Amino acid sequence: MSLARWHDLPYLGDGRGGLVAVEGLSDVPFEIRRVYYIFDTERGVSRGFHAHKELKQLMVCVSGRCEISLDDGKVKENVTLDSPKRGIIVESMMWREMHNFSENCVLLVMASDPYDESDYIRDYREFLEATNV
Numbered sequence: 476m477s478l479a480r481w482h483d484l485p486y487l488g489d490g491r492g493g494l495v496a497v498e499g500l501s502d503v504p505f506e507i508r509r510v511y512y513i514f515d516t517e518r519g520v521s522r523g524f525h526a527h528k529e530l531k532q533l534m535v536c537v538s539g540r541c542e543i544s545l546d547d548g549k550v551k552e553n554v555t556l557d558s559p560k561r562g563i564i565v566e567s568m569m570w571r572e573m574h575n576f577s578e579n580c581v582l583l584v585m586a587s588d589p590y591d592e593s594d595y596i597r598d599y600r601e602f603l604e605a606t607n608v
């Protein structure tokens with residue numbers, strides 16, 4: 476089974492151009508309690524390198540492209556995000572890394588909870604211990 480849960484977004488574009496609207500609980504399977512976006516990433520920089528104990532996220536590359544590496548402690552998978560119309564849902568207890576950001580990349584993340592550092596697992600060995608019990 477694929478780790479990447481692809482999620483098509485409601486596209487409301489017309490002759491004037493594109494529009495996507497996302498509502499929590501109906502268009503994504505969680506309440507959206509935080510939104511953040513990553514942009515102007517310096518060339519060669521990778522980000523992430525953590526998992527979340529509880530947090531769920533929807534990641535959408537609304538401009539440009541980047542690669543997301545997912546790892547549930549047993550299986551690893553790389554996906555490329557390059558569409559504002561389709562994203563991936565990243566469940567809790569999923570190690571994620573973001574690589575190869577294009578110059579114009581804007582990675583939008585909709586999250587199920589406010590920022591909480593205690594929800595992060597930033598140590599890969601700790602993550603493996605928690606997932607391979």
Ligand code: TYD
Nearest residue numbers: 509510511513521522523524525589590591
């Ligand atoms: P971090 O989650 O480590 O970034 P990434 O996974 O993209 O590499 O966040 C970087 C810093 O920003 C860290 O000090 C935590 C802070 N931060 C917040 O305060 N609120 C947020 O919503 C996010 C995502 C990060």
